[in-house]
Amino acid sequence: MVTAIILLSIEKKHINQVAEKLAAIDGLSEVYSVSGSYDIAAIARVQSNDQLxxxxxxxxxxxxxxxxxxxxxxxxxxxxxxxxxxxSVGV
Structure with a gap:
């Protein structure tokens, strides 16, 4: 499993619209609006680097x-x- 944190800068008046589109993408398990230098942080969880x-x-x-x-x-x-x-899974 490959996990990545993707930070995104978005045109300010479109942050909610972009966040909703990101949340609908397979492979993005979480999408957050955040403070700081970026507007959105998304967590990708995929099977391979090619999928990422x-x-x-x-x-x-x-x-x-x-x-x-x-x-x-x-x-x-x-x-x-x-x-x-x-x-919990016995690893």
């Missing part, structure tokens, strides 16, 4: 009003939520 590449370069590229993106790959999860889930 397709998601970013094809699906996101089709959405109007996205000005800039930055994609960060996650290496390891440390949150309690993820650790509890791992132990």
């Amino acid at each position: 590449s397709e998601l970013v370069t094809q699906h996101l590229a089709q959405i109007d009003y996205i000005l800039k993106t930055e994609t960060m790959l996650a290496f390891r999860a440390y949150s309690k939520h993820d650790l509890e889930g791992m132990f």
